[in-house]
Amino acid sequence: MSTAPNYQRPPLRWITRRARCLQNGFGIERREALRFAVIDYAWFQGMRGLTVVQGGRSHG
DSSP, rough: OOOOOOOOOHHHHHHHHHHHHHHHHHHHHHHHHHHHHHHHHHEEEEEEOOOHHHHOOOOO
16 A cells, blocks of 8 residues: 555536535535535445544444
8 A cells, every 4th residue: 555645636527516416416516516416426446535533422
């Protein structure tokens, strides 16, 4: 695993198309749809580049 920064941009067409589908399907605002589309893209790519927030309560 490389520690060098990755400056590759996600495919914006995929994200905008997904955002449009979310907007039409769920009736949410464009801003929210884009946010969810970016999260969906991260899940699709295997969560690379996202930071996990540590802390909080354990419910287990």
